[in-house]
Amino acid sequence: MSSSSSIDGNLGTARLRVRNLLSSAPVWVIAGAIGCTLIAVLLFFYFTKADPRFSPRDAALTAGDAAKGQLVFLAADCSSCHATPGQPDKLNLGGGLALASPFGTFRPPNISPDPVDGIGSWSVADLANALISGVSPRGEHYYPAFPYPSYTGMSLDDVRDLYAYLRTLPPVAGRPPPHELPLLFRLRRALALWKLLFFDEGKSEAVINGDTTHDRGGYLVETLGHCADCHSTRNKLGAIKPSTRFAGGPDPEGTGYVPNITPSRIGGWSETQIATMLSTGETPDHGRVGSSMADVVANTAQLPQADRDAIAYYVKSLPPRSTPHP
CATH class of the missing domain: 1.10.760 (Cytochrome Bc1 Complex; Chain D, domain 2)
Known part of the structure; x- marks a missing residue:
């Protein structure tokens, strides 16, 4: 007997068993199973609807x-x-x-x-x-x-x-x-x-302490600039791992490694040097930012100097975190 004939025979046997099971089961069991399935589907669609x-x-x-x-x-x-x-x-x-x-x-x-x-x-x-x-x-x-x-x-x-x-x-x-x-x-x-x-709808990750410059920087870094979206490592479901926030990790596009921007990595940079990098793209070691960060700098360079200073101030206040291993 060919393998295809064997598969067809097995499928036919399975179908027969299902029919026998359905025909022998009480009507209330079948109705209950269908009802439970429909309720589960309706609950899924109700609780997963988008809520503007x-x-x-x-x-x-x-x-x-x-x-x-x-x-x-x-x-x-x-x-x-x-x-x-x-x-x-x-x-x-x-x-x-x-x-x-x-x-x-x-x-x-x-x-x-x-x-x-x-x-x-x-x-x-x-x-x-x-x-x-x-x-x-x-x-x-x-x-x-x-x-x-x-x-x-x-x-x-x-x-x-x-x-x-x-x-x-x-x-x-x-x-x-x-x-x-x-x-x-x-x-x-x-x-x-x-x-x-x-x-967490409506919630910002910014740490607010009442200092006007610090809090403005927090809003720019955590909310508008969404810096952690690139400068963090993500779990298997694509969410940021809190322990790696701003500590760098694999580029979301899989093309490299995004640097750690906590004091563990750039603690030697002054606020002035960070603000300068956001204006010119030049780093304190006479290098230049590249990849997607170059696009970021093209935008931050057009912000008021006070905003670049606020970003630098907030970044310097981040808790130091070790760079995750690739």
């Missing part, structure tokens, strides 16, 4: 100050991910940059004011829900490759100002290719479980 915090009818959510929003845009490093690849204008936010990860390849969306392919039809509430709740206007969870776990600590004034600034940028037609993810990771509702474990 803000309503478009909220009268407080109106467009803010575009000039202030430009500074938010720079501090949040929006163009590094959302600028259309292969063209020089960092304000053409057509998206599409391929971001490799252990979970597949993510492609940031078009966030230009184009009303069809971008976010031109969004309200301030839509932007607030994306940044603070990690929820799209379609009521879907965003993947945390979009750093809303850091942005969630943003003030509503900054969200309003950022919205106003984004509306001043050129519309870009066209949508990027979809994410390239294994089937297992395409079920966005399952992200509700990830959020339950690792996402």
